[in-house]
Amino acid sequence: MTGIATTSPGPFPLPAGIPIVLSGPSGVGKSTVLRKLLDRYPNRLRLSVSATTRPPRPGERDGVDYHFLTSEEFARRRQAGDFLECCEVFGRGHWYGTLRSEVTTSPGGPKWVILDIDVDGAEKVRTQFPEAPTLFLRPSSLEELERRLRSRGTESEDAIARRLEVASRELARANQYQYQVVNDTVDQAVNDVSRILKQIGIVE
Ligand code: ADP
Ligand code: 5GP
Numbered sequence: 001m002t003g004i005a006t007t008s009p010g011p012f013p014l015p016a017g018i019p020i021v022l023s024g025p026s027g028v029g030k031s032t033v034l035r036k037l038l039d040r041y042p043n044r045l046r047l048s049v050s051a052t053t054r055p056p057r058p059g060e061r062d063g064v065d066y067h068f069l070t071s072e073e074f075a076r077r078r079q080a081g082d083f084l085e086c087c088e089v090f091g092r093g094h095w096y097g098t099l100r101s102e103v104t105t106s107p108g109g110p111k112w113v114i115l116d117i118d119v120d121g122a123e124k125v126r127t128q129f130p131e132a133p134t135l136f137l138r139p140s141s142l143e144e145l146e147r148r149l150r151s152r153g154t155e156s157e158d159a160i161a162r163r164l165e166v167a168s169r170e171l172a173r174a175n176q177y178q179y180q181v182v183n184d185t186v187d188q189a190v191n192d193v194s195r196i197l198k199q200i201g202i203v204e
Helices: 030-040 071-079 119-128 142-152 157-171 186-199
Strands: 020-023 045-047 083-088 095-099 112-116 134-138 179-182
Touching: 020 030, 020 119, 030 045, 030 112, 030 186, 071 083, 071 095, 083 119, 095 119, 112 119, 134 186, 142 157, 179 186
Parallel strands: 020 112, 020 134, 045 112, 134 179
Antiparallel strands: 083 095
């Protein structure tokens, strides 16, 4: 399913440097879908690498998957105004944030940056960039979301329960987004998001 919800369409084509926001519950497949999209459009799109205080998962690389910061360093950079937005995402002491430096584009590089952030972060970005396109990735069901979270094998039972609880609240706010896409199969979700990127004029 792709659909335009409540807000009117923004400027066409999207001006360079306006961020694109992607949200969706933890485990729905945002990273998986984004990886494929970035492979498809390497000259158009770049991923904003967020900062976080959560520990790296096996295989995650500093500066690639996240900028992994200590709580002290995160707080210092927050105080210095380095973040476009930041939030304590699961209410368990781990902070996540978008660094302003990640959102600026450089000459000759991709003109658009995509942010993988939670629904509170998306709201903060919208107040600063009202024309930012916003996409919400949905699971086909909560049961499927739980299955994916478990299959990833990266979270404790307690963390899975917390993420599912937060997921229900996030799904209830999906109508705040301009576009909603169901991640049923990865290829279909990538194609649906690609169609949206065409609609906003950033890929052919
Ligand atoms: P997120 O970034 O939203 O937290 P991930 O991209 O890490 O989610 O995906 C969570 C798990 O679900 C991973 O194990 C991934 O391989 C799997 N997954 C992602 N998309 C699909 C899909 N369409 N069908 C089945 N499994 C999927
Ligand atoms: P994970 O711990 O699974 O990598 O990410 C958990 C959640 O944090 C996801 O919903 C993701 O969208 C969100 N997130 C990641 N980076 C940021 C960020 O910079 N800001 C905000 N607000 N949320 C983020």
